[in-house]
Every structure is written in structure tokens, then in C-alpha cells.
Amino acid sequence: MPDVNxxxxxxxxxxxxxxxSMILFSLPLPLTWLERKIAGHIQLRLGPFRVGxxxxxxxxxxxxKLMFKEDITPYKADKWLFRLxxxxxxxxxxxxxxxxxxxxxxxxxxxxxxISLHIADMNVGILxxxxxxxxxxxxxxxxxxxxxSKYALLGxxxxxxxxxxxxxxxxxxxxxxxxxxxxxxxxDIVHTQKGAIxxxxxxxxxxxxxxxxIIFLIAALAETNRIPFDLPEDEGTLAAGYHVEYSxxxxxxxxxxxxxxxxxxxxxxxILFFGGWNSPPLVPxxxxxxxxxxxWFIGKVAVFIYFFMWLRFTLPRYRxxxxxxxxxxxxxxxxxxxxxxxxxxxx
Amino acid sequence: xxxxxxFYNLIFAIFILQFREHDxxxxxxxxxxxxxxxxxxxxxxxxxxxxxAIALIxxxxxxxxxFILLRSPFLAAVQVFIYVGAVMVLFLxxxxxxxxxxxxxxxxxxxxxxxxxxxxxLLIGEIVFTLADSxxxxxxxxxxxxxxxxxEIGKAMFSTYLLPFEIVxxxxxVALMAAIVMGRKxxx
Amino acid sequence: xxxxxxxxFIDFIKxxxxxxxxxxxRTITMRYPDEEKWLPYQRFRGLHTLNRDSQGRxxxxxxxxxxxxxxxxxxxxxxxxxxxxxLKSVPRGISDRIAxxxxxxxxxxxxxxxxxxxxxxxxxxxxxxxxxxxxxxxxAIADKKKLLTPRDIxxxxxxxxxxxxxxxxxxEGIKVKPDLSKKKRWW
Numbered sequence: 001m002p003d004v005n006x007x008x009x010x011x012x013x014x015x016x017x018x019x020x021s022m023i024l025f026s027l028p029l030p031l032t033w034l035e036r037k038i039a040g041h042i043q044l045r046l047g048p049f050r051v052g053x054x055x056x057x058x059x060x061x062x063x064x065k066l067m068f069k070e071d072i073t074p075y076k077a078d079k080w081l082f083r084l085x086x087x088x089x090x091x092x093x094x095x096x097x098x099x100x101x102x103x104x105x106x107x108x109x110x111x112x113x114x115i116s117l118h119i120a121d122m123n124v125g126i127l128x129x130x131x132x133x134x135x136x137x138x139x140x141x142x143x144x145x146x147x148x149s150k151y152a153l154l155g156x157x158x159x160x161x162x163x164x165x166x167x168x169x170x171x172x173x174x175x176x177x178x179x180x181x182x183x184x185x186x187x188d189i190v191h192t193q194k195g196a197i198x199x200x201x202x203x204x205x206x207x208x209x210x211x212x213x214i215i216f217l218i219a220a221l222a223e224t225n226r227i228p229f230d231l232p233e234d235e236g237t238l239a240a241g242y243h244v245e246y247s248x249x250x251x252x253x254x255x256x257x258x259x260x261x262x263x264x265x266x267x268x269x270x271i272l273f274f275g276g277w278n279s280p281p282l283v284p285x286x287x288x289x290x291x292x293x294x295x296w297f298i299g300k301v302a303v304f305i306y307f308f309m310w311l312r313f314t315l316p317r318y319r320x321x322x323x324x325x326x327x328x329x330x331x332x333x334x335x336x337x338x339x340x341x342x343x344x345x346x347x
Numbered sequence: 348x349x350x351x352x353x354f355y356n357l358i359f360a361i362f363i364l365q366f367r368e369h370d371x372x373x374x375x376x377x378x379x380x381x382x383x384x385x386x387x388x389x390x391x392x393x394x395x396x397x398x399x400a401i402a403l404i405x406x407x408x409x410x411x412x413x414f415i416l417l418r419s420p421f422l423a424a425v426q427v428f429i430y431v432g433a434v435m436v437l438f439l440x441x442x443x444x445x446x447x448x449x450x451x452x453x454x455x456x457x458x459x460x461x462x463x464x465x466x467x468x469l470l471i472g473e474i475v476f477t478l479a480d481s482x483x484x485x486x487x488x489x490x491x492x493x494x495x496x497x498x499e500i501g502k503a504m505f506s507t508y509l510l511p512f513e514i515v516x517x518x519x520x521v522a523l524m525a526a527i528v529m530g531r532k533x534x535x
Numbered sequence: 536x537x538x539x540x541x542x543x544f545i546d547f548i549k550x551x552x553x554x555x556x557x558x559x560x561r562t563i564t565m566r567y568p569d570e571e572k573w574l575p576y577q578r579f580r581g582l583h584t585l586n587r588d589s590q591g592r593x594x595x596x597x598x599x600x601x602x603x604x605x606x607x608x609x610x611x612x613x614x615x616x617x618x619x620x621x622l623k624s625v626p627r628g629i630s631d632r633i634a635x636x637x638x639x640x641x642x643x644x645x646x647x648x649x650x651x652x653x654x655x656x657x658x659x660x661x662x663x664x665x666x667x668x669x670x671x672x673x674x675a676i677a678d679k680k681k682l683l684t685p686r687d688i689x690x691x692x693x694x695x696x697x698x699x700x701x702x703x704x705x706x707e708g709i710k711v712k713p714d715l716s717k718k719k720r721w722w
Contacts, residue, residue: 124423
């Protein structure tokens with residue numbers, strides 16, 4: 001018979017996985033509401049207002065609508081792939097969170113046990129996140145191809161070219177952080193960002209890697225198909241891009257994937273460049289003891305999510321050749337330069 | 348009592364890797380290997396090129412999983428990152444541009460099926476014979492731990508295998524330049 | 536200079552600060568059915584009203600000019616003698632003629648305002664009610680009783696305001712009742 005400790009370990013892992021995936025599943029609901037609210041207020045409107053106070057129940061209403069909508073499979077579509085691809089897109093978006101550390105260890109009151117707030121601390125964490133995150137594009141591509149529609153196919157092709165171009169810059173911009181932390185593990189990367197520079201500034205990577213951060217942010221925007229680079233679903237020219245033929249829950253899966261990708265990117269930029277769960281140094285000690293580190297983490301992520309939404313209603317969309325120019329001719333050389341400078345400074 | 352023990356083992360074997368480590372690993376390896384072989388067969392036997400590309404992706408994923416079983420998560424991540432994340436995307440990118448209907452009709456084994464099969468058997472025989480003769484069979488699985496593989500790989504690459512590494516990069520550079528030259532339009 | 540602008544994303548930051556300013560500033564959405572309502576100007580041509588003079592007598596003398604001038608012929612007027620049935624009663628109109636039936640078919644009416652111009656006694660006027668939708672076709676015909684009832688917005692009230700309003704939903708239908716005391720210009 002296995003001993004009790006192993007049993008608890010296993011139970012903890014299962015509980016963590018369940019909790020994280022439940023949170024991730026329900027996260028798009030508040031995020032859609034928030035996005036529409038921010039869109040409204042930036043355009044001097046109110047946004048959703050009628051379902052519930054300030055429209056907070058609107059996403060629930062939308063979800064019910066999407067569940068009861070007819071699930072249409074287009075004529076002459078590749079049925080098997082058409083049904084599979086939303087799930088292919090969705091699974092990696094969840095799988096990424098296996099390595100992401102949400103906070104420091106906490107002691108759970110009842111079983112008196114220290115728990116680390118991550119599912120697994122892989123020693124190739126960041127590589128895993130970037131690799132799995134890149135797989136999401138298959139769902140988009142195959143969905144676009146299987147729809148047997150011109151718009152969807154163009155969206156899929158655009159998505160694939162865009163992903164391949166920007167993944168290089170994205171990865172290279174992370175290399176600088178990895179060089180500073182001397183580790184690929186996300187937990188170690190956060191641990192190296194403890195403390196302060198000169199007593200005032202937090203010891204976050206953003207101050208060592210400003211160029212890397214900018215490249216990361218731009219490339220991440222392109223990877224998540226957010227607005228200045230949302231050419232795969234360009235409403236202006238492609239109707240809705242790769243998900244033009246999808247309806248009902250399958251469409252909802254694509255939207256879920258997209259919001260999760262945005263959350264993933266926010267989480268990654270907090271972990272890599274903004275010190276993860278570390279609090280800024282000038283916060284008084286009493287306050288610091290009061291607020292658990294995970295709240296710092298969530299707060300920073302929330303700021304980033306707001307930033308992405310804010311960006312969406314500020315910038316217009318790039319043309320496709322501009323997108324490629326930015327990716328290959330500006331971001332890639334700059335990210336290589338960033339690695340070079342970091343290497344020289346570290347010696 | 349014994350029966351009870353076995354029952355518990357069975358239940359916990361589903362969840363825990365540590366428990367009865369080698370049995371569990373064997374089971375996982377067999378699963379991954381079987382899926383890899385089946386999907387590899389599907390790559391060459393499926394008619395639709397997009398489907399065979401997907402089968403290839405599945406195959407590469409299984410190989411990555413086998414890498415994890417071999418205690419090298421770095422290689423697994425790189426496998427997923429480069430082959431699944433980049434190379435296959437480009438493959439699919441090209442395949443999606445094809446006229447699938449014509450590609451489906453085209454037969455990939457036009458004639459001389461006999462010779463192809465004979466050659467295939469010959470190759471398989473060769474592999475089996477060399478493997479049986481070589482020392483590879485006796486070598487134990489490397490007992491590298493899950494930590495520190497990245498650093499070891501890096502050190503090996505930049506000290507022991509520096510020359511091959513550099514040669515590979517030069518070859519890649521040449522290939523890159525050749526692709527650019529070929530892709531460039533003629534300017535008069 | 537241009538290069539510096541590009542390196543430090545000056546234009547980008549300008550754009551972001553502008554949108555942020557809008558994000559935190561007041562919205563201009565009119566919360567129409569729930570909390571606010573637009574009151575049109577006096578010149579607005581909404582649902583008709585039949586008016587009374589200062590002593591409460593009906594101004595309409597059933598001359599049928601409005602029915603004649605109406606391009607869609609949506610007004611039906613049937614006159615009768617004012618003191619006919621009950622001799623003791625005070626005359627209801629200003630002369631000895633009054634409308635027995637005065638009906639406007641709102642489905643056909645195109646709110647041109649010709650009836651208003653034709654009326655010699657300023658009895659029919661275009662009001663300012665614009666919420667004319669309802670659940671059944673009964674309400675599509677405005678009878679005399681409905682036209683004579685005083686409206687929420689008196690004719691003297693200067694329009695062009697957004698006022699606080701209350702959204703009422705009952706069996707008869709949906710109504711937005713304005714509260715004339717709290718008014719503000721929309722812009």
C-alpha cells in the first residue's frame with residue numbers, strides 16, 4: 001500500500017490542476033465583459049448595461065446563447081478536422097499553465113503542509129511555455145483549412161505565416177531574461193528578481209531588459225492575434241478570418257483560446273519582466289505581510305490585461321506586408337542585438 | 348492481502364509515476380511508441396496531404412514524449428518547439444496552398460511496386476542486423492537526472508562538439524543564402 | 536528627431552494617453568429607457584393632442600378641415616350638436632358643434648402636420664410623444680378620449696433636454712415617464 005504522503009502529493013496535484021483549469025475556463029467570462037466595458041468607455045459609451053447591474057451578467061447570457069446556437073458544419077468541409085480544430089486550439093492554451101508559478105509557497109491550514117503555487121516546476125519551463133503556446137496555431141490553421149471557405153483559408157494561412165515569423169522574435173527576446181536568471185525555469189526566473197536596485201527601484205528584469213521587453217510585448221501581441229496584428233481574423237477584409245464558418249460552442253472555444261492566450265501573455269510578461277509575485281520594494285513591511293504574494297501577481301497581470309485591451313481600442317490594424325516587415329526586418333535584428341548586448345554586459 | 352495489494356497498485360499506477368517506476372515507464376513507452384509508429388504509417392498511407400501532415404505532427408509529438416521518458420526534457424521541448432511549432436507549420440502552409448483534389452487522385456506508387464518493397468525489406472534487414480551486431484543493445488539507459496541537462500548540453504555543444512556545431516551553422520547559412528538567391532526575382 | 540520619436544514610441548504614447556483620457560471621462564450615452572429620456576423641441580411633430588381652452592372647453596368644432604387636408608386620410612371626424620342629449624349639461628365645446636367621434640389612425644398617419652395648419656381653432660396640435668409602439672393593433676387608433684388627455688409634457692415646456700425618467704412596465708405596455716424637474720442639455 002502506498003504511504004499517506006504520496007497519496008497527499010497526488011491529491012494535491014489533482015486538486016491544483018482542477019482548480020487552475022476551472023479558473024481558466026471561467027476567466028473569459030469576466031474578460032469579455034471587461035473588454036466590452038473598456039471598449040465602451042474609450043468610445044464614450046457605456047458598454048453592456050442591461051443584463052444585471054452594469055451588465056455583469058452579459059457574458060453568462062452570451063454563453064447560454066452560444067450553447068443553444070446551432071452547430072453548423074459547412075457543406076464539403078473536412079468534417080473531422082472541422083470539429084477537431086477548436087479543441088486543438090484550446091488544449092495547448094490550457095497546457096501552458098502547467099508550469100506557470102502563480103505565487104510563492106503557502107501553508108494550507110488544515111493539512112499543515114507547504115504548497116507551491118505551481119503545478120510543476122520544469123527546468124525547461126519557459127521553453128515549454130513557448131513551445132506549447134506555439135501549437136495553438138494548428139487549431140487556427142486547420143480550422144481555416146477545414147472550413148472550405150476562402151476567407152477562413154486566408155485567415156489560416158495568414159495565421160501560420162504570422163506565428164512562424166513572430167515566434168522567433170518572441171523566443172529571442174526571452175533569451176536575455178534567461179541569461180540574467182541563468183535558468184530556464186520560471187520559478188528561478190522569478191526568484192532572481194527579488195530585492196531592489198539602489199533601494200528604490202524594484203529588481204525587475206524590465207530595468208535590465210527594456211529592449212527585450214518591448215520586443216517581447218510586440219511579438220506577443222502578434223502571437224495572440226491581438227489588434228494591431230490581428231490579421232488572421234481581420235474583420236475589414238476577411239469577414240472573421242479563420243473562424244468565419246464556426247458557430248455555437250466551437251466558436252466559443254476559439255474565443256476562449258484567444259482570451260486565454262492574452263492572459264498567458266500577460267502572465268508571461270509579469271513573470272519574465274515584472275518580478276512575478278515579488279512586491280515592489282517601497283511598500284511598507286506591514287502592508288507586505290498583509291497582502292499575500294499571489295495578489296501582487298494577480299494585480300500585475302490585471303494591469304497587463306487592461307493594457308492589452310486599452311491597446312486594442314487605440315491602434316489601427318497593420319497591413320500584412322507591414323506586419324512581415326516589422327517581424328523580420330526590425331524585431332528579429334533588434335532581438336539578436338539585445339542578446340549580444342546582454343551577453344557583453346554579463347561578462 | 349496480496350490481491351488487495353495488487354488492486355491498490357493498479358489504481359495508483361494510473362496516477363503515480365514513482366510507484367513501480369519501471370512498469371509505468373514501460374507502459375508509457377509502449378503507448379507512445381505504438382502511437383508514433385501508427386501515425387508514421389498514416390503519414391505515408393493517408394491520401395489527403397493535410398491529413399498526413401497532421402499524422403506527422405502526432406508522430407513528432409510522440410517522439411517528444413519519448414524524449415521525456417529518456418530524461419531529457421530539453422530535447423523534448425526543442426522537438427516540440429522546432430519540429431511541431433515551426434517546421435510543420437511551414438509544411439502545412441505549403442500544403443494548404445495545394446489543390447487538394449488533384450493531390451488526392453495522384454498515386455504516389457506509380458509502378459515497380461515489387462522493387463520498392465524489396466528495397467524496403469533490404470533496408471529493414473540491414474537495420475536489424477547492424478543493431479543486433481552493435482554494442483548499442485547492451486548499453487544501459489543514461490541515468491541523467493531531470494535537472495541540469497540544459498547546462499550539460501550547452502557545455503557539450505560549445506566545447507566537445509564545437510566544430511560540428513559551427514559547421515552546421517555554416518551549412519545553414521549557406522542554405523539560407525541559396526534560398527534567398529533562388530527566391531529573388533531576376534532584376535534586369 | 537524623427538528617429539528619437541520612433542525609438543521612444545512618442546506617437547504611440549500620445550495615442551494611448553488620449554484613449555485613456557476618454558476612458559476615464561464621462562460617457563455621453565443617454566440611458567434612454569431606464570433612467571433618461573430625450574424631450575424634443577416644441578416644433579416636434581409627435582402624437583397629436585386635442586386641446587381645450589382656458590375654461591376647459593373643447594376647442595374642436597368638428598369642421599372636418601383636418602380630415603379633408605390629411606394626405607393619408609387617417610382622420611375620421613363625425614360631428615354632432617353640442618347640447619343634444621342632455622339639456623342641463625354645460626356646453627362642452629366653444630360653439631354648438633362638437634366632434635362625436637374623433638379618431639386618428641396612427642398606422643396611416645405620417646405626422647406631416649397639415650391638420651395642425653388647417654385647424655381654425657388651434658384644437659389639434661402635434662404633441663411630443665414619440666413612444667407609439669404597442670403590443671396590439673388597438674392602440675394604433677387614437678380616439679378622442681386619448682387625444683384629449685393631457686400629456687406628460689405640457690405644450691409650454693421648452694424642449695431640447697434630457698431629463699430623468701422612469702421606466703414603467705406593466706400589462707398595458709411599456710412607458711417611460713419623464714421627470715421634468717431634473718433636466719439637462721444633452722451636449
